[in-house]
Every structure is written in C-alpha cells, then in structure tokens.
Amino acid sequence: MVSERSLEVLRVIVQDYVASREPVGSKAIVERHSFGVSAATIRNDMAQLEEEELISAPHTSSGRIPTDKGYRMFVDQLADRRPLSAAQRVAIETFLGQSVDLDDVLMRTVRLLSQITNQVAIVQYPSFARAQVRHVELVGLTDHRLLTVLITDTGRVEQRVVEIEHPVDAHLLERLKSRLNTQLIGSNVDASAAILAAIRAETDPDEEVLVDRVTQALADQFAEYRHDKLVMAGAANLARTEDDFTGSIYPVLEALEQQVVLLRLFSEMVVERGGVSASIGRENESFGLGETSVIASNYRSSAGELARLGVLGPTRMDYSNNLAAVRAVARYLSRQLGDD
C-alpha cells in the first residue's frame, strides 16, 4: 500500500515534472518542498510509488517521471481544485461577453479555451437531434438550379443546391414550399424524415422530378443535423510542446484533421453531469493519440442538447489548470447559451 506521504510525493513529482519537463529526484524534492524528512526517506517513498507503477525511471540513475497511471491518480485524487486566475476570468468575460450567433459564440469559445490552456481546444456543435423545424425556404438560383434552406429553432441554418433537368415553374415551387412548411414546421429531425417520405409518396407525377430532388436534398440536410460537427483552435500549440512527443507530431496533427476520430474519442469519454473528465495517454491509444491527454466537459445548448468541449495536449500537461479551465468555460458557455 502507498502511504499518505507517498501520495504527496507523487503530487509534487507530477507538478515539478510538468513544470520543468525534467525527471524529478529525491534531493530536488526535499529542496523545493518542505516535507520535513530527508532525501533518503523520500527515496523510500519513491520506491513504493515505483512498486505501484505510478512513477518510473527513464534510466537507472535518474529522477522519476509519472507513468500514465500516475497521472491518472493525480487527476482523480490529487489535483487541487485551484480556481482560475483573475486574468483568466477576465479573458472569459471579455472574450465571450457579447455575441448571440451560435457560430460566433463557438468560435470565440474555442479560441478562448485554447488561449487560456495553451493547448488544442475543441468544441463540438450541439447535435440538434431534438431541434424543431422552423422554416423551409426554396429559392430559385437559375432556371435549372435552386437552393433549399432549412432553419431550425436553434438558429442553425443548412442549405443545399439542387439541380433540376428542366426549368422550374415558379408557382409549382411556391406550392411545394408552402406544403413543406405546413407539414414540417414544428416536427423534429427524426420525425421529418418520415414526413418527407410521405410527401414523396403522394405526389402528382407532374411535379415528380422537382419534388423528388427537393425532398431528397432536405432529407440529406436532416441527416447532416445528426452528423456532429466541431470547431478547433490552437493546433500550433502542439508544435510548441513538440519535445513531449517521442517521434513527430505528425500523427497527432493527422488525427486532428480526421474530425471523426475526435468525435468518437469525445463520445466514448464518460463525463458525469456538471463535471469534467480526463482521458490520459495510452487510454487514447486506439485513436492514434497514445501520447496525448484529452480533458472534456459538457455544455448545454439553448435547445437543451448536451455537447462536449475540451482540450487536447501532450500527456505531460498542466492538468490542474486545464481541468479548471475546461470546467469554467463549459459552465460559462452553458450560461451564455441558456439565457433565453
């Protein structure tokens, strides 16, 4: 079993290692922290920690560095719930202060989060599965080309260009539009697919091509609403912390470009209500991100949908700060979006 003090030793090892990026030795510990015991005693404690695989030595005669398990223990039990710095609070207020447009808010949020953590920040768009149709617009662009626009009560807008072989009659278009609006408004994304299918079934052959194309486009758009989407910022920070990766940061940057990977990673993390959660090092190996840690939390959109946001960085990151930052930004964002 690891003693109380040993855990304290683990804490300072994590802290010092993260701060200095150098293996931490017993002597350095007694110098920098007032444990009131000698270096030899710390060494004994470190032997315990090594026994438990919470720390390890890069080579026989050097200081120790935390293992993934050590970081895990630190995050779960040892990280102090330090509040954000005053500067960080101010940054949140000023950055997110005024703006109502969803795209805009999320863009600001992700930049903010990357700035106060110095990591890659990621914000997922709300999934909108429960979003209700507010309006459908059909707009002719040219003779053969029209635009379908889908608007939901969450303020999200999706458009799509539809191509029709023969010129489109304006009246037909108008009729189709009001029919779509009558039937779709108020229904949610799931229900809408069925409604569109029904409309297609009962259609006058004259309008067939038009209706077919338009309903198909709308169906696609509904499908897109389920597709999660995300915004990212601060990828350059990975280059700053390059040394923390054994090889190159190439695979990490690649994974970041594959947004699907991040969405899966996000979705597999368990985040309890109102909390914040971390996925550390090798825990992310299956995503090709075995040398990185991800810290995630939830926020609630105006429609009440949950979505995630968080940061990603090298396993050797400042967990205390990042946990606090992600938690604070998630809360602030929920408040910001929920105020209607």
Place this chain on the structure above:
Amino acid sequence: MVSERSLEVLRVIVQDYVASREPVGSKAIVERHSFGVSAATIRNDMAQLEEEELISAPHTSSGRIPTDKGYRMFVDQLADRRPLSAAQRVAIETFLGQSVDLDDVLMRTVRLLSQITNQVAIVQYPSFARAQVRHVELVGLTDHRLLTVLITDTGRVEQRVVEIEHPVDAHLLERLKSRLNTQLIGSNVDASAAILAAIRAETDPDEEVLVDRVTQALADQFAEYRHDKLVMAGAANLARTEDDFTGSIYPVLEALEQQVVLLRLFSEMVVERGGVSASIGRENESFGLGETSVIASNYRSSAGELARLGVLGPTRMDYSNNLAAVRAVARYLSRQLGDD
C-alpha cells in the same frame, strides 16, 4: 553571365536537393546525370552559379544547395511542365466528380490538392462582391429572438441571430420581410448597404427597434460577404517536413491559424490569367513565412468571380509537381463550377 550548361546544372541541383534533402556535390552530379563533362568542369559551372547567388554552400567544403534566388530561377525558367501522373488525374476525377454544393466542392478540392501535393492546401471562397440578393428571410425563433437569412444567386447563405427587447409582432415581421425583399432582390452587395440605410431612415417609429436591429444584422452580413473566407487541409504535412524548417514549425502553424495573413499573402501575389505563380522563401518573410513557399492560381466561380487557391510548404518543395497540381486543380474547379 551564366552559361547554358550552368543553368542545366542549377536545374539538377534543385531537383536532386529537393529529392534527397542533401547538399549536391559536383561528383554526385556527374554520376547521376550524363553531362559528358568531368566533375571539375561542373565545379567551374557551380562557381559561376555561386557568383550569381543562385546556389550556396552550407559550409566551406560541402555540396551546394539552391538559394531562394536559385529556386526563383528554377520556377521561372527551368521547371519542366511535366503533366500530372495518371494516378493524380484519376484522383481529381473521382474526388471532384459529383457534387454541386459550393461548400462541398471547395472542401473536396482542398483535400484533394493537399493529397496530391503532400502540402498544406488552401482554397479561398469566391468574394461575392458582385453577387446579387436572391432572397431575404426573417424567421422568429423565440419571442425575443429572430433569425435573418440572406441568400444570394451564388448559392451562398449567411444567417445571423437578432435579439429584440420586446416580443416581435408576426405581422410587422411579415411586412418588413416583404419590404426588404422588394427593395433588395437583384441588388448587389455594394448597393445593398445604401438601400438598407435608406430603409432605416424612412421607418415608422413603431417599428424602429425591430427595423434597426434587422437592418443592422443584414448590413453585417453584407459586410461579411466581402470578408474573404478560406478552407485549408493537410496542415499535418508540415510536421512531416519538419526538418526543412530551422526552428520549430510553430510560427508556421500559427500563421496558418491567422487566416487573415494567408488572405493578404494570396492577395499580394500576382497571378496572370490562366497561370500559376509562386512566392518563394524570403519573399514571404513579412508574413512570418520566410521559410515557406506558396504556389497559387486562380479559379472562377459560377458568378464569374475570381478566387485563389494554392499550396504552402517548405521552400524546399517539389515545384514542378506542385505547379502542375495547382494549375490542374484550378482549371478543373473552374470547369466544375462554371457549368451552369
């Protein structure tokens, strides 16, 4: 003056150096290329090239590498107009084959370009200054919140959320909407600003707040149409070619996140009609991109607007291939978008 053969020597130095990333010596040149002269002769030629600052030696007794000026000469006079490989042609066809939505096409294009060049690819959205208003939609979201949607004949859609202190009367909204549509439809982005101002001036005090907010939002949206926007892909490729940068790739990644920088860089490049152009190394210094080269071309959107696209990578890049790829993709994209 540099002799004919000397230029040929410069060509092989650029080619070999780009391929091997190692300084090229006289002996290696006579071995790999059949110049029919001895190494000593090549050395004399190299002395000429060095005199003209087209090549330089990293250290006294090593091979030579091209200077920025050498690359410039290569691009302007020596790069062979090699056609794309069959594989690359196929990639273009299959990647961009079917899809009409602008967002979608540009996204595919940028991915494609980054794939066939192994560089960072950048595609600018058409500027839409000449785009005409096709439709304006106002949609109530909640009592206090509504959405303004602006649709142009290019198929681009911009939306914005507007917040109003008091509940919005549906009839008022309807009236405002038809008024806006009547006056704005058909006018271009520039003219619309004036029209909106006029509407605001002649407004009944009852509607004042509503009209004010809505016109303001629309004005913002028009402004945004002038803001250029771009999509990017393949940033990970920078990490692959890390060694080509003296320090870290951090400043480069940072510049890439500042899209404004790229837009300025793009806009300052002179690209002649139907051509492709390169900006090499130090020529980009003022953008913090002194160790990178940018290859750009133009494409023409369906509305006839010009926009740029290109790739960015280390100065030591395969110019022949990248010039060909950018040219081909730009042409293909123009054709794809112009077919209405």
Place this chain on the structure above:
DNA sequence: AATTGGCACTCAAGCTCTTTGAGTGCCAAT
C-alpha cells in the same frame, strides 16, 4: 517501525580528440 547518514554504484550528457570522407579551389597541362 520509521527515519537517517553514509557510501558504492550507475549512467546520460557533455567534453575533447581523432578519424573519415565528401567536397572544394586552384593550377598547370591538354
């Protein structure tokens, strides 16, 4: 039982020294 000082031991990192070999510059001969 926990803590401590002491001591031998280890090993990466940094230093100097040497060797190696690719490559140059120059010159006299062709």
Place this chain on the structure above:
DNA sequence: ATTGGCACTCAAAGAGCTTGAGTGCCAATT
C-alpha cells in the same frame, strides 16, 4: 574550354574521459 591532380577544409561520426545528479542498500538512530 576542359581536365586531372593535389592540397586543403570541415561536418559528422566515433572513441574515450569526466562530471554529477541520482539511486539502492545498509547499519545506526530515534
């Protein structure tokens, strides 16, 4: 204009050495 020859240069790689932070263990102390 081209060439072979030759002395010279210098980065890179390797060997050998020193240094010092750090460990592990043990017998002595509290």
